[in-house]
Amino acid sequence: KNEVEQSPQNLTAQEGEFITINCSYSVGISALHWLQQHPGGGIVSLFMLSSGKKKHGRLIATINIQEKHSSLHITASHPRDSAVYICAAQGGGADGLTFGKGTHLIIQP
């Protein structure tokens, strides 16, 4: 069973700051997912990656397969980035996801 750990659990930062959220997993995977959930809201997929780095706008996700570690970065953070960010590991093919407990991010104006 894959163990997925995220840090920090909670993070409060000022608008404009560079944000990093970390994720580690215990067993080899086929892909690592980063998800976003706003309070009372649904879950949105941000990234799915199996190697290297991906970038969407101000969000960047990286993964190091050898170290079993991934990071999500937010550049020039904004209050609308306030949400829970969840990493999730996917084993083989059709396997469902194993989730971290999430990072609750608050960006203050």
Add this chain to the structure above:
Amino acid sequence: DAGITQSPRHKVTETGTPVTLRCHQTENHRYMYWYRQDPGHGLRLIHYSYGVKDTDKGEVSDGYSVSRSKTEDFLLTLESATSSQTSVYFCAIADRFGEQYFGPGTRLTVT
């Protein structure tokens, strides 16, 4: 947005009653999943399906059953609801690349 809906969106039921939650997709994706989300536990996989009539158990499958008779529908049934099954239930579908799209969730309260 991926075409995925869940019904009902909210439900309150009594202990011991059967409950069925429905997930419906319009994307014709092969893979479908049921997760539950609880404070302190996060999201956990209940059951998943890799095709019509093909299903398998996830991490927390006890007390739940599923059925998939059509590509577009994946049903989750609590045969006899218990208070420990009070949760928010999310359905998800996965495209051929493995990217998952989540439904809006169903908030279930078992009293």
